[in-house]
Amino acid sequence: MKKILAVSILLLIGLTVLAGYFFPQALGPILNLVIDWGILLIGTAALIGIGYLIKTHISRIARRDKQSFLSLVLLLAFAVTIIIGLIFSFNHPIFTDLMINVQYPVETSLLAVLAVVLLTASFRLISTRGWTPMSIAFLCSSVITVGLDAGSIYLGTEGAGAEILNFLRRLPMVGARGILLGMGLGGLIVALRVLLTIEKPYGE
Amino acid sequence: MTFSYEIMWIVFSFLLTLMVLSYLLGDNIFFRFASHLFIGVMAGYVVLLISNQILWPYLVKPIVNWTLPGVLWLLIPLILIFMLVLSQFKRFTWIGSLPLAYMAGLAAAIAVGGAVFGTLLPQSRAIVDSFDPAMWYAVPNQTWLRILNAVLMLVGTVATLSYFHFGRKRKSTIEEEMEKRPAILEGLSKVGQVFIGISLGAVFAGVFSSSLLALIDRILFIGQFITNLFRSF
Numbered sequence: 030m031k032k033i034l035a036v037s038i039l040l041l042i043g044l045t046v047l048a049g050y051f052f053p054q055a056l057g058p059i060l061n062l063v064i065d066w067g068i069l070l071i072g073t074a075a076l077i078g079i080g081y082l083i084k085t086h087i088s089r090i091a092r093r094d095k096q097s098f099l100s101l102v103l104l105l106a107f108a109v110t111i112i113i114g115l116i117f118s119f120n121h122p123i124f125t126d127l128m129i130n131v132q133y134p135v136e137t138s139l140l141a142v143l144a145v146v147l148l149t150a151s152f153r154l155i156s157t158r159g160w161t162p163m164s165i166a167f168l169c170s171s172v173i174t175v176g177l178d179a180g181s182i183y184l185g186t187e188g189a190g191a192e193i194l195n196f197l198r199r200l201p202m203v204g205a206r207g208i209l210l211g212m213g214l215g216g217l218i219v220a221l222r223v224l225l226t227i228e229k230p231y232g233e
Numbered sequence: 234m235t236f237s238y239e240i241m242w243i244v245f246s247f248l249l250t251l252m253v254l255s256y257l258l259g260d261n262i263f264f265r266f267a268s269h270l271f272i273g274v275m276a277g278y279v280v281l282l283i284s285n286q287i288l289w290p291y292l293v294k295p296i297v298n299w300t301l302p303g304v305l306w307l308l309i310p311l312i313l314i315f316m317l318v319l320s321q322f323k324r325f326t327w328i329g330s331l332p333l334a335y336m337a338g339l340a341a342a343i344a345v346g347g348a349v350f351g352t353l354l355p356q357s358r359a360i361v362d363s364f365d366p367a368m369w370y371a372v373p374n375q376t377w378l379r380i381l382n383a384v385l386m387l388v389g390t391v392a393t394l395s396y397f398h399f400g401r402k403r404k405s406t407i408e409e410e411m412e413k414r415p416a417i418l419e420g421l422s423k424v425g426q427v428f429i430g431i432s433l434g435a436v437f438a439g440v441f442s443s444s445l446l447a448l449i450d451r452i453l454f455i456g457q458f459i460t461n462l463f464r465s466f
Binding site: 065171209215 | 244245246247249250254256257262265266267269270271272273274275276277278279280281283285287288291292305306309310312313314317321327329330331332333334335336338340342343344345346347348349350351352353356357359360375378382385386389390391392394395397421425427428429430431432433434435436437438439440442443444445447448450451452454460
């Protein structure tokens with residue numbers, strides 16, 4: 030009974046949304062309602078996820094784990110953000126200052142760390158995988174793209190040189206198109222498997 | 234007052250930057266401190282965002298405004314939310330399959346629409362359009378170049394696609410051998426590897442350039458902070 034109910038809900042919602050693509054005028058209001066309810070559920074699921082994060086860190090402190098003071102830092106940061114957000118509004122300078130002065134330096138610095146990590150990872154890729162057609166293409170393409178972006182590779186604005194430059198700029202699009210089509214086909218297959226109840230991500 | 238408030242945030246940003254950049258010397262307590270602080274602030278922000286942008290307008294506001302049809306329509310999502318919350322308790326885990334089935338059905342149907350109308354059709358159309366004779370003859374003396382470009386686009390896309398496997402995982406080695414792909418597909422997939430390498434290389438270069446800019450920005454910030462600090466003494 031429980032399984033039948035879950036499958037019925039999945040099919041009802043899935044087929045309604047799919048039908049909405051073909052009959053947008055007739056099914057528009059129902060589609061909006063179904064999506065609004067979905068947004069509510071996804072929002073609640075995200076809150077439950079954050080609840081789990083908080084619960085895990087509270088239990089780490091309770092167990093007096095090694096470096097549990099880091100959990101305390103996380104909980105304090107969480108509490109301070111919630112309190113400031115509740116007392117002031119989203120647009121209040123104190124709240125925006127808090128967000129900008131934490132988010133911007135941390136995210137930019139993480140991106141900066143990524144520059145060094147990417148460089149070492151690319152060297153490691155060549156040393157562990159060796160010289161395969163893919164790794165050669167990868168290395169040549171990244172060197173040429175950096176050269177093109179920096180303006181180091183310049184073959185003129187007209188004639189054969191410009192055409193070669195255009196060709197070099199367009200070449201990555203060929204593989205990207207294939208990758209996008211592959212991702213689209215893969216996504217379509219997984220979604221159809223869920224809709225045909227071959228895959229059951231909601232549990233048995 | 235404003236001056237010291239601004240200074241406080243600049244010092245705070247400087248310390249956070251140093252803590253995160255210290256990861257370059259290896260995983261350490263300062264980096265973990267900064268990452269835990271960041272996760273805590275972001276988790277709080279997400280909670281406030283969900284409450285303000287989702288729960289308030291879609292759930293609380295219609296109840297506060299109280300119209301019978303509006304509240305009746307909310308009964309279904311309220312029941313599903315209740316089930317989702319209840320399923321977090323061990324005794325009622327089974328009850329969570331219903332709201333999860335709702336979300337899975339919605340996500341799968343949206344994914345089908347997104348894949349077909351957002352990716353498969355536009356990308357296939359772009360390849361077909363490159364074989365339009367009107368485009369080949371649009372610029373004189375470049376016809377052969379454009380034909381070559383269209384053929385390369387088609388061959389590259391087919392070769393890249395042939396690199397992907399869309400079948401299920403084989404269970405036994407005998408089954409694997411029985412399901413071996415034709416030699417032409419294997420050959421095409423080798424060509425596809427080169428095209429994938431070229432695309433990933435270009436993406437890598439783009440990400441590397443952005444992250445390098447971020448590194449320069451942080452180094453300039455640290456330099457500026459230290460210069461200002463010495464000037465103030």
